[in-house]
Amino acid sequence: MKWGMGQAMETADVTIDNTASLKEFRQHVKDTVERINGQR
Numbered sequence: 001m002k003w004g005m006g007q008a009m010e011t012a013d014v015t016i017d018n019t020a021s022l023k024e025f026r027q028h029v030k031d032t033v034e035r036i037n038g039q040r
Contacts, residue, residue: 009015016032018025 014032014036016028
């Protein structure tokens with residue numbers, strides 16, 4: 001099966017928008033990872 005970036009994003013359980021500053025993006029990544037880890 002060949003996957004492109006669009007297909008991967010469509011099937012992802014979590015996505016992170018990269019539309020703000022680098023500092024805000026990094027914080028969003030950190031928050032998202034912490035949220036995912038808390039769901040275990």
